[in-house]
Amino acid sequence: ETGVTQSPTHLIKTRGQQVTLRCSSQSGHNTVSWYQQALGQGPQFIFQYYREEENGRGNFPPRFSGLQFPNYSSELNVNALELDDSALYLCASSLEGRAYFGPGTRLTVT
Amino acid sequence: KQEVTQIPAALSVPEGENLVLNCSFTDSAIYNLQWFRQDPGKGLTSLLLIQSSQREQTSGRLNASLDKSSGRSTLYIAASQPGDSATYLCAVDDGGATNKLIFGTGTLLAVQP
Numbered sequence: 001e002t003g004v005t006q007s008p009t010h011l012i013k014t015r016g017q018q019v020t021l022r023c024s025s026q027s028g029h030n031t032v033s034w035y036q037q038a039l040g041q042g043p044q045f046i047f048q049y050y051r052e053e054e055n056g057r058g059n060f061p062p063r064f065s066g067l068q069f070p071n072y073s074s075e076l077n078v079n080a081l082e083l084d085d086s087a088l089y090l091c092a093s094s095l096e097g098r099a100y101f102g103p104g105t106r107l108t109v110t
Numbered sequence: 111k112q113e114v115t116q117i118p119a120a121l122s123v124p125e126g127e128n129l130v131l132n133c134s135f136t137d138s139a140i141y142n143l144q145w146f147r148q149d150p151g152k153g154l155t156s157l158l159l160i161q162s163s164q165r166e167q168t169s170g171r172l173n174a175s176l177d178k179s180s181g182r183s184t185l186y187i188a189a190s191q192p193g194d195s196a197t198y199l200c201a202v203d204d205g206g207a208t209n210k211l212i213f214g215t216g217t218l219l220a221v222q223p
Contacts (some may be wrong), residue, residue: 006153033210042114042199042213043154056208090153092211097142097161097203099211101154 004093004102012108013081021076021105025093029100031055032074034066037088037104049074081109112137112204116214123190124222131185131217133200138178141205145174145185148197148216157198158185162205190221 003026013019025032031050035043045058049068063079072093078085086109092099113136123129133143142161146154158167158174160183166175173186183200197218201211 004153031209033208035211040215042201042215043211045208045210045212048208048210056206056210058210088151092154094209097209098156098159099144099154099201100156101146103153104151106151 004091004100006089006091006102006105008105009103010106010108012110015081015083015109017081018077018079019081019107021078021089021091021107022073023075023091023102024073025091025102026095026100027072029072029093029095031094032068032072033092033094033099034074034076035090035092036060036085037090039087043090046076078107083109085109112140112202112212114200114202114212114214116198116200116217118217119215120218120220122220122222125190125192127190127221128186128188129190129219131187131198131200131219133183133185133214135181135183135202135212137204138181139205140178141203141209143174143176143183143200143202144211145172145183146199146201148199150197154199187219190219192221192223195219195221 033048034046037043047057068074197216
């Protein structure tokens with residue numbers, strides 16, 4: 001157990017809709033990162049938050065946005081969903097260089 | 111741009127065999143390298159973390175080595191068991207401001223009983 005939880009476990013949305021995914025990381029882990037993992041691929045970095053501020057972003061469009069809260073929870077929001085957004089979304093908190101991943105949210109866009 | 115490659119993409123071995131998984135990266139300026147295990151449809155479990163100044167790390171039947179100069183890491187699994195069946199991913203932390211992880215595409219390991 002990594003102490004990182006994500007909700008929901010699975011989600012089905014229609015193209016064009018908006019979705020919010022949630023993550024709760026361990027107390028004291030000030031950094032949270034979000035990754036997208038398409039089937040058969042390695043995870044791709046979306047963005048990272050440190051102390052509630054975005055601290056870096058991967059090659060993802062602005063319709064991917066996030067928030068981090070003081071209670072070590074965070075959100076990933078995706079607007080105008082596209083079919084290619086179907087993937088496993090992983091959040092990870094970090095401490096001393098080691099990443100602790102949650103179980104992921106499986107998003108299916110139809 | 112850092113790129114991470116893992117070979118083989120898939121591996122099937124009989125139970126009890128020792129095996130080696132390979133990971134290579136194009137830019138040697140890394141902060142650390144991590145090996146993860148992923149069961150189907152699940153999240154990632156960190157197996158070993160090697161800092162850039164280290165050569166290897168061991169945990170139980172697992173041993174990971176790092177050769178920064180050649181851009182290579184190996185994960186050695188001794189006396190494989192069916193429970194070791196999973197996808198193994200390596201990831202490098204490029205040490206930038208974000209400490210983002212750059213992943214390979216993984217090696218799917220099947221250990222046959």
